[in-house]
Amino acid sequence: MSPTPDWERFVRDRIRSGSQDLYQESLRLMDRYLIRLTLRVTGGDHLRAASALGLTPEEFRAKLRDSSPSGP
Amino acid sequence: MRTLLFIGGSTGWISTLHAAVGPNVVIAAVDSIERIPDGPEAGRPDIVVVDVTAWGEDGPNAFREVRRRGAGAPVIVVADRGTSELAIELIRLGAYDYLCGPPDPARLRPLLTRALEMAGLTRDPGHAAPVHAPAGLFIGSSPAMQEVYKAIGRVADRDVTVLILGESGTGKELVAQAIYRHGCRSDGPFLPINCAAIPEGLLESELFGHEKGAFTGADRRRVGKFEQCRGGTLFLDEVGDMTPLTQAKILRVLQEQQFERVGGEASLRTDVRVIAATNRDLHGLATTGQFRSDLYYRLGVFTIHLPPLRERHGDLPLLVDHILGRFDRELGMGSRRVSPSALGLLQEYRWPGNVRELQSVLKQVTIQAKGPVIVPDDLPPAIRQPGPAPMPTGQDQEDGSRAGGDLGWHRFVEDLLRSGSRRVYAESVVFVERHLITLILRETGGNQVRAAQLLGITRGSLRNKIRALGIVIEPKVRAGGAIPPAMSTGGRRGVVANFFSPQMGGGVRTGP
Numbered sequence: 001m002s003p004t005p006d007w008e009r010f011v012r013d014r015i016r017s018g019s020q021d022l023y024q025e026s027l028r029l030m031d032r033y034l035i036r037l038t039l040r041v042t043g044g045d046h047l048r049a050a051s052a053l054g055l056t057p058e059e060f061r062a063k064l065r066d067s068s069p070s071g072p
Numbered sequence: 073m074r075t076l077l078f079i080g081g082s083t084g085w086i087s088t089l090h091a092a093v094g095p096n097v098v099i100a101a102v103d104s105i106e107r108i109p110d111g112p113e114a115g116r117p118d119i120v121v122v123d124v125t126a127w128g129e130d131g132p133n134a135f136r137e138v139r140r141r142g143a144g145a146p147v148i149v150v151a152d153r154g155t156s157e158l159a160i161e162l163i164r165l166g167a168y169d170y171l172c173g174p175p176d177p178a179r180l181r182p183l184l185t186r187a188l189e190m191a192g193l194t195r196d197p198g199h200a201a202p203v204h205a206p207a208g209l210f211i212g213s214s215p216a217m218q219e220v221y222k223a224i225g226r227v228a229d230r231d232v233t234v235l236i237l238g239e240s241g242t243g244k245e246l247v248a249q250a251i252y253r254h255g256c257r258s259d260g261p262f263l264p265i266n267c268a269a270i271p272e273g274l275l276e277s278e279l280f281g282h283e284k285g286a287f288t289g290a291d292r293r294r295v296g297k298f299e300q301c302r303g304g305t306l307f308l309d310e311v312g313d314m315t316p317l318t319q320a321k322i323l324r325v326l327q328e329q330q331f332e333r334v335g336g337e338a339s340l341r342t343d344v345r346v347i348a349a350t351n352r353d354l355h356g357l358a359t360t361g362q363f364r365s366d367l368y369y370r371l372g373v374f375t376i377h378l379p380p381l382r383e384r385h386g387d388l389p390l391l392v393d394h395i396l397g398r399f400d401r402e403l404g405m406g407s408r409r410v411s412p413s414a415l416g417l418l419q420e421y422r423w424p425g426n427v428r429e430l431q432s433v434l435k436q437v438t439i440q441a442k443g444p445v446i447v448p449d450d451l452p453p454a455i456r457q458p459g460p461a462p463m464p465t466g467q468d469q470e471d472g473s474r475a476g477g478d479l480g481w482h483r484f485v486e487d488l489l490r491s492g493s494r495r496v497y498a499e500s501v502v503f504v505e506r507h508l509i510t511l512i513l514r515e516t517g518g519n520q521v522r523a524a525q526l527l528g529i530t531r532g533s534l535r536n537k538i539r540a541l542g543i544v545i546e547p548k549v550r551a552g553g554a555i556p557p558a559m560s561t562g563g564r565r566g567v568v569a570n571f572f573s574p575q576m577g578g579g580v581r582t583g584p
Contacts, residue, residue: 005481007478007479013269019526020525021527023528026508027501030500032272034496037482037485037486038489054494
């Protein structure tokens with residue numbers, strides 16, 4: 001996964017696939033990249049990452065869980 | 073003159089085909105597979121359409137025979153009634169497309185047009201395309217494209233891995249399809265998979281499959297692409313975006329021809345030809361350690377470089393002619409041509425989005441133009457502007473990661489993080505909202521009802537966001553008047569989205 005999402009391509013691909021939920025989908029995509037990027041900058045420190053993002057540690061953990069690899 | 077071979081007994085389909093393809097395609101019809109002209113003197117059809125409504129158990133074998141006798145022409149499967157099992161199997165066996173339902177020229181037409189273009193493309197990759205050749209994205213006889221055609225011809229029937237490099241919009245998947253159709257595995261399936269579009273956690277299971285119980289939610293065994301594609305060609309698009317773990321697994325498949333399903337113990341043998349593609353600088357990524365260099369060398373056994381449109385000297389007028397001709401047929405808006413001065417502007421523009429961008433610009437212009445001749449005034453401001461064209465996508469080539477349409481998000485967030493901000497999340501949401509809404513409004517030509525639908529939010533909510541984010545839908549500025557500086561202003565003050573709105577004749581701008 002590249003360090004940054006290709007927003008234009010994402011939007012184009014999702015429109016082509018008939019998505020009617022691009023707002024939420026985009027925020028979810030952003031979450032994935034944002035969490036990763038923040039952790040990289042904070043050297044993997046979850047608490048510092050949460051604080052930089054302006055999220056509570058609980059909110060941060062939830063986003064981390066939602067954006068990490070799981071099952072289909 | 074092109075030929076279409078129809079196999080089936082229904083006269084309904086034959087008359088529908090006539091209506092769909094028009095007078096320039098000859099339709100030959102036979103009522104059974106045995107009657108398909110065979111042998112070297114038989115002459116090859118450009119496309120084959122086969123009615124499988126009455127087919128039974130032996131469908132797959134019958135289909136193989138159709139493909140064999142069709143001598144490599146794309147085969148379109150039609151059926152009056154749904155036979156999804158057979159349809160899936162036939163697509164797997166390499167059917168070009170499948171259409172189910174009563175004969176309907178409107179549904180057949182786009183499919184046949186595409187297949188005919190494909191046939192034109194794959195039949196004669198080594199020959200220069202004449203001006204009105206019915207090929208798809210590969211119109212053009214520039215030296216750069218000649219090299220691509222020759223490379224496809226050289227590598228197609230050698231069973232080696234191919235790496236296709238090219239900017240986005242240059243037609244990498246089309247090259248992969250051409251290699252497939254000419255290759256020794258053209259009887260097998262062709263499966264494309266976009267490594268960047270599938271969430272990281274799902275990609276592995278998508279590629280290799282998983283066993284029941286491999287992870288939460290894996291309630292049954294799943295067969296992955298490598299297994300599904302046995303005997304065929306797997307097209308891995310955007311390979312530059314694979315995680316290190318997936319890279320390691322792909323490397324192993326390529327080296328040892330085996331893999332395991334996720335959560336599985338048994339090693340499975342694979343028999344797949346891999347064609348990979350990316351718009352990123354894979355060599356650079358390998359040098360800096362972001363991409364495994366052993367995998368890079370393994371993938372790059374044979375590399376095809378697809379030239380960007382701006383380097384395909386002389387191809388642009390042919391492409392414009394071809395694309396306008398196609399829109400004329402598809403949209404039925406009457407034929408348009410481009411005035412010499414407008415063509416000059418099109419040739420000066422840098423086309424960061426390549427042929428795909430050219431198509432979308434011409435489509436907007438076709439819908440919008442008032443007369444049969446497209447004049448400079450009809451073109452989007454970015455193309456009308458003299459000098460080096462600003463790129464609305466903010467393509468920032470100093471860092472490969474930004475070459476694709478990232479819109480500057482990465483740098484924006486990184487700067488915020490380094491500045492010690494404590495509300496990066498909220499800022500990032502605003503950034504994404506602003507650009508997302510601008511992109512969507514651009515896509516819908518300023519139509520807010522449609523934009524709200526695509527976004528999945530209410531119209532009122534969209535209106536509020538547009539106001540809060542300072543997005544301006546501005547009236548079109550006629551040539552002769554002041555042209556707004558349609559370029560990225562960078563930073564957090566917002567970006568002028570540079571486009572042309574067909575419905576409103578205006579532009580959408582995100583202001584500060």
